[in-house]
Amino acid sequence: MLSTYRLVIDCPDQTGLVAAVSQFLAEHGANILEASHHTDLQLNRFFMRHEIDAKSIAVDHEDFVNAFGKVAERYDMRWKLSDSEKNANVALLASRESHCLIDVLHRWHTGELRCNIPCIIANHETMREYADWYKVPFHFIDFTDKTAAFKEVERLLEHYQIDLTVLARFMQIVPDHLCKKLAGKAINIHHSFLPSFAGAKPYQQAYERGVKLIGATCHYVTSDLDEGPIIEQEVLRISHSDSAQDMVRKGKRCEVNALANGIRYHLQDRVIIHQTKTLVFA
Amino acid sequence: MLSTYRLVIDCPDQTGLVAAVSQFLAEHGANILEASHHTDLQLNRFFMRHEIDAKSIAVDHEDFVNAFGKVAERYDMRWKLSDSEKNANVALLASRESHCLIDVLHRWHTGELRCNIPCIIANHETMREYADWYKVPFHFIDFTDKTAAFKEVERLLEHYQIDLTVLARFMQIVPDHLCKKLAGKAINIHHSFLPSFAGAKPYQQAYERGVKLIGATCHYVTSDLDEGPIIEQEVLRISHSDSAQDMVRKGKRCEVNALANGIRYHLQDRVIIHQTKTLVFA
Amino acid sequence: MLSTYRLVIDCPDQTGLVAAVSQFLAEHGANILEASHHTDLQLNRFFMRHEIDAKSIAVDHEDFVNAFGKVAERYDMRWKLSDSEKNANVALLASRESHCLIDVLHRWHTGELRCNIPCIIANHETMREYADWYKVPFHFIDFTDKTAAFKEVERLLEHYQIDLTVLARFMQIVPDHLCKKLAGKAINIHHSFLPSFAGAKPYQQAYERGVKLIGATCHYVTSDLDEGPIIEQEVLRISHSDSAQDMVRKGKRCEVNALANGIRYHLQDRVIIHQTKTLVFA
Amino acid sequence: MLSTYRLVIDCPDQTGLVAAVSQFLAEHGANILEASHHTDLQLNRFFMRHEIDAKSIAVDHEDFVNAFGKVAERYDMRWKLSDSEKNANVALLASRESHCLIDVLHRWHTGELRCNIPCIIANHETMREYADWYKVPFHFIDFTDKTAAFKEVERLLEHYQIDLTVLARFMQIVPDHLCKKLAGKAINIHHSFLPSFAGAKPYQQAYERGVKLIGATCHYVTSDLDEGPIIEQEVLRISHSDSAQDMVRKGKRCEVNALANGIRYHLQDRVIIHQTKTLVFA
Known part of the structure; x- marks a missing residue:
């Protein structure tokens, strides 16, 4: 290349x-x-x-x-x-859902995504098996004490000299001061078509509202939950025959693709954040 | 047929x-x-x-x-x-925008949409030229006095024995009692992907939020503005290079298609309203 | 479940x-x-x-x-x-491309795809690392002598009592008699929107023709190459700025999703083949 | 503007x-x-x-x-x-189908499409009523003698000093010498996702092949039928429950939108033809 x-x-x-x-x-x-x-x-x-x-x-x-x-x-x-020769250090923050995490890992492993992935940080042990296979150091953090936990997250991000933090379906709310510190350097994938269905259980919300399309949004992390500048969005048609569980399953492809594009655009310096919005030279 | x-x-x-x-x-x-x-x-x-x-x-x-x-x-x-032989009487309510109105009229005129259109009701004179060409009686109502105006709307709907009232970009808020009276018999087209950007100027809202897709929603009219059961939705990809005006132009195709499908599904008895949602046997 | x-x-x-x-x-x-x-x-x-x-x-x-x-x-x-309790035995046939293979393996591993995967058969060693991690027996076959190679494929399919054979970007042409034997029991993913660009190098063909969308097609294998009944298709918008290599990268998501849906529909008995076409009760 | x-x-x-x-x-x-x-x-x-x-x-x-x-x-x-002040003269060639013709006329009438439309030429009388309403001179030409008919087309294009000829579902094959004369200045809308289903009855062809998406292609006219440089394409998902007639109805929106974009891009000098392909600075 x-x-x-x-x-x-x-x-x-x-x-x-x-x-x-x-x-x-x-x-x-x-x-x-x-x-x-x-x-x-x-x-x-x-x-x-x-x-x-x-x-x-x-x-x-x-x-x-x-x-x-x-x-x-x-x-x-x-x-x-x-x-382009200086690869960014990317930290992946995960929870129990594997689809976004392993999609990013696979794109990195096959060379499609040019970066270093020096660590995976998670609030569950579930993803360790994938981390091990990809030979990426895996840090489990107990989130019972959230303040202490995020202190440890912060320490690891510094230790690994992380340039980009990716919340790959990491289900914890990042504290205000850390959001500010990581401004423009942390990406989240939210499993709805924002601004619809911000917050918890977006597929359940979508099911209850009876929308005819579901989606996912990749955005920068800011102190206002799910309000950061949007980088990429994907949608998918559903019907009344889809249960909330079907939406969870079907929506994964939106999440995976929006996140992959979002990371790619960021790493290739294709995104300019201006105030509350982004320009993306895709 | x-x-x-x-x-x-x-x-x-x-x-x-x-x-x-x-x-x-x-x-x-x-x-x-x-x-x-x-x-x-x-x-x-x-x-x-x-x-x-x-x-x-x-x-x-x-x-x-x-x-x-x-x-x-x-x-x-x-x-x-x-x-299927008993054609429903459909009233079209319009304002100054022509795209939804003439799309419905054209589909009706060419026989694609099987129904009668005995009247067009509007709060501006602008659409009269189209109504005349399609030989549909056109009723201009002055909305300075909204209560009187909606009384006249109601009278016309009764006079023409209307089965379905279509708000084809009719920019007036239907009063509560009329919403209730028309429950399940009035369809609106809203120019956003609901529940995002309900209310006024949805394209401007979409522009300001920086979403990457815009859309339109066809739904039944209820007392809660833009909250009625959704029948159909359409979306379209946009980019940072689209101004709010570009969105207005591009979004029309979503509005037109969502409305045409919504009306069609309703007229063919393909929609079942259940509580706040619809089933659509498309 | x-x-x-x-x-x-x-x-x-x-x-x-x-x-x-x-x-x-x-x-x-x-x-x-x-x-x-x-x-x-x-x-x-x-x-x-x-x-x-x-x-x-x-x-x-x-x-x-x-x-x-x-x-x-x-x-x-x-x-x-x-x-639904009797899981089908699915064989995956692969070559050097990993995206389709590991997507199927991941969906199977996480329980989204209910089946057994008793073996992976490949004409290259490249995919062995994935097979090992997922603990699926991996059979490399040397395709220098194609007749002998396909005899071995056939033997393995019988040995493992395979119900469904999935060509997950397996770049070999299955011989006529084997196509007939596997009729309705073998699925291929072709990296174009068929019937456009059948045969070799579909992305290069798409690039040369200058189409504005690319796609992928999941279909049953028949003796006529890329002519079998279509189960699922996906497309994606591209532009003049995409090289044939960009299309290869971008098109993967179409391949992965069309194949995943195709397999799912088949395993859940949602596909009926009638003559040269399918009905899919999705 | x-x-x-x-x-x-x-x-x-x-x-x-x-x-x-x-x-x-x-x-x-x-x-x-x-x-x-x-x-x-x-x-x-x-x-x-x-x-x-x-x-x-x-x-x-x-x-x-x-x-x-x-x-x-x-x-x-x-x-x-x-x-941008010098509006191009656009001739519309039509047959019996109205959807593409009136969509272009409406976009022109409302000022969305900046150009002059000095004439409509058709091989049937059917579209005259629309032409009259839009006050565009309508020229019916009898195509029994195709050579004479195309001579008359050519004469009209010269007479009106036409810059762009739009075949809005004009179902006649333009003779070789006229294609060459109009090179880069004539746009066709074909009702399939080219290169699939070139030639006659593309929806019937799509139905018979059992594809899962149908489409439309806007392209420059060249001597090789349906082989000219592609400007825009649109697709739409269908299912086994759609008859060829359903496809005809549903596909119209693809035709209309691909054609509208194609004309717009051309009129705004956003298209560069290079050899057999186009660049579109959309």
Whole structure:
């Protein structure tokens, strides 16, 4: 797989922006593999992502960053340059449900998802067998004392230098301070089409309301439960003949696919969070 | 098109039910074209719909009804036998948006939707040109005085002996007593994937929340706004590049299709309302 | 999970059929959990599936079969009565691609798919690690000599008394005589939306044709390659920015879901093959 | 609605391309509303579309074209600059089916589709009533003598200075020389998910093959029937209970939506035809 740099920018919209960035890239010999722009006319804000063949750039990552810093300053850019060779450290938080966990593990194991998975943290022992097979360290934490438990979660995330925390059907509510600390770095999969059916037992809620489609939502974790910026959603048609249990079974494919896309987009720097929403250059 | 009877039943579940009904049908020589059953194990309730070739029945509609009444009583059935030849009278209530109105009119005009449309009622003059072309009486009502206006709506529904009232993007809130009077006989199309974004400006709400799919919901009208039993829902993928205006444009196809299916299912007696939900034998 | 009998019938259409069957079921005290009918008006043929609570029946499976045989004869029925407690033996045939194989294994392992998986047969060693973890005997067969190889496949299917053979991205063409022998008992997953792009490299074909959606098809194996009765299909939207490799990656979810549904429907006796097509009482 | 210029480019890929174009745009004060790029790595070819606020450009359309011509030459670009104020002339060719025709007419009438529709040409009189209502000149042509008929079609297209010819379920095969003359300027809607079921009676073909989804394809007309570059496709789930007639009815929504998107994309210069495929900057 090609080694790439990803340059992700957002800033107030103004004439000459694209010219300045592309001029800079051309001067450094950058071979642009993918470019995506978006101007939000309502916000008067500009968003941009470039994926560049790393080999095409004469200078190294640090020099590139320093040089681009001047352009960025001129246009008041929020920006980042990431290197596809530097794999993110991803922690998986799980409970007793296996479908999301092993789907992520399998995509990682087969190389589809480029990252490191240095640990799985769980409030049940159930997933240990999968962790062992994939040779990923498994940390069981007793959540009877939730404060102590989340302290341990926090310690592990630091210990493993985690860049992205994935709540793969982890059924515990993350405390406020940790949500803030992990802002933009923690992804949850919720088993409903948000904002419908936030909170507990979404399939049961869907069954009771009698909706004709069910879904799943992958979003960033924030202090407001199930209110974080949405990255990806999937839906599936159901009928009156589906019980709440049928929905649980059928809905898994929505959860698995929304989560896989969400993680992929995040790891490839395809997501820009702006206020309460995301832009996804899919 | 074949002339049919539709026998729709629901009752407490018990052994021998299907046998009793099908025995009755066989004795009357009924040629069953379509049969659908559903047992709700949680409610211990049985639901059934038969579509029968009318010509295969020796007796007439009235005798059939009388004879079946005895079976129905034995099993404590809620039931109805309708005749595909007796077209329902459908009133269309509209405002300024044309897409749902003309889609319904076109399906009716081409014979896809079998019903009578004796009147269109609107709180704006805008749709009159379409009504005229389709030669449907058009009643403009001034909604400055809402109480008087809805009194006039009610009068017209009675005058035209309306069986089904369709709110085809009619942007007025139907008063409580009229909702109750029209229970199970009035269908609304709401331009969101309910229960998300009930109430006003759902596309703007969807835009602000940053959802990745938008939708529309066809449901029965009840006193609780946008809370009635859902008949049909449609969704459509969008992205960050869609403004609220784009959603308005794109969402129309969801509204049109959900409403067309909803009306069709209702007119063909494919919907059974049970408490706050529907069964749809699509 | 409830223990059930599944009674699946098809026969020439005639009045009294449903009455006869439901009368029989009522007399035996059958508690019907699910009933599905379909009359093909063009073929004048009737199709029916019942799922019955096994405990509600007084007599045992054999007596039930004998008794129903008389009804069946009267109406010239093709029929079968299966017992949900008797798990089918399913053989998985694999090559080097893991996604379909491990999805089936995972659904089986978690109890979602009720069957036995006594063996995996493969023309590569790659999948052995998964087989070992799931503790399923793994048989590698060298396909240099295809005739000998398929003889060995055939021997293993007999040895393990296989009821259903699943080609989970098994990239070998099954010889004519074996297709015939396994008629209605072998399922393949093809990675295109058939009948488009049959044969080799369907994603490359899709890329070259420039279609805007890709898909996967789960079908019964017949002597005509990729021409067997279709059980399930899935599609997914793509765009010009997707390379053939992207399609390979994205299409996996279609393959996995179409195959999982196909197997599930078959194992639950929800599929009736009629000539070149299927009825699926999903 | 904003008045815009659309600059659409494709050329051999090379470093500095984006810089050159965006530099040019910045120098002319262009306010870029939308920008889309794509590099086809396999073809080593670059594709680009810009939508620019026309008011932001100091010079007029002609001067802009002349000035950009020099940039274009340097990079061997195939390009065009169109003006959103100059509405294309669109001819609709129809037969006896109304759904596609009136959907296009309605979108045009309500301003959703910005274009002129100076004429409808048909081989049946059936659609005249719609044409009259929309006040569009209706030309009935007798197709008994196909050569003469298509000569008349050609004459009308010239007479009305047609930019885009839309075959809205026009059931006649366009002769080779006219296909060539209209290359890239004629759009057809085919009622199947191509390449499956090309040619006559696609729903009947779909019914016979027993597919589980049906669809529609909007594509450019070429001499090879139903083989032209695909612009848009839609699909819909069906089941064994759908007759070929049900498919005809249900499939209409696919046809209508695929055609509406196809026309919209074309009119907004969002489609680039490259060899046998399209890029669609949707």
